[in-house]
Amino acid sequence: MAHFPVNHPARPLYRVLSGLIGLYILVFGVYGVAETWGDGLFSREDTSALGLRTNLAFSLVSVIFGAFLIIGASRRGNLGHYMNLTAGAVFLVTGILMMSVLQTQVNILNFSMATVIVSLLFGLILLATGLYDKVGTEEHAEEERRRREHPIAEAHR
Template structure:
């Protein structure tokens, strides 16, 4: 799999990942406040930022948002791994929630709009993770030469001057 090194759009995706992480964190923290006093898996119709929320979902979003925001602030390759992980968790969680929407197993009190938001935020974080790889300029040039090459041996034959 090709993961670009030092991609020119990395700052844009890092900004979008930070905004998505802030949204998750804000939704989680506001949800924790709004659902204070309810049972952890309560099935009430409490709404926060237009989405249904219960304490379990609020805490889950607050933790995922805090982890993703911390990774965005720290940056580097650790952020790439965390963004890929959190984005994957949100997308897979959204798929699982779609399967459980009308069942008694829907313990997080999810609805269709919550699934759509999970897909959107997860897609942004996943894409930010794909564009988040960093490295020395020489390694980035070698990777670009290999990516545009049609001959398998070019990676070892090319010695670019990227200093």
């Protein structure tokens, strides 16, 4: 069974970090939609927004994902925890898949290597924030602290 830290002291920092990533993705998406409006949905032209190549489809998906991440970062419960874990996995899988089709006609989102690197980086950061922003009861958090401070005594119980 996976172990996720509960009520981690750096939770606010992780929520801000995921919110900033969401804000960047939302701004990228809005700017990308403005830049690619009128082009084909899956255009492979050399259009970029905020330094990353994009097309209309990728820009629209970015607007949705950016809003998704901002909503997740603004929630106090475990919804943000699950949203960050999911988004991190999606970004990692998308980055790897798009890297494998980078120089082919299957590159429907118009990724470049820089876009792949940013996607993988955001995926790792979001996965890390998802691992450390779980919320639990105060009793559960206290048991977690006791286990962390006295691991040998807890192992013999």
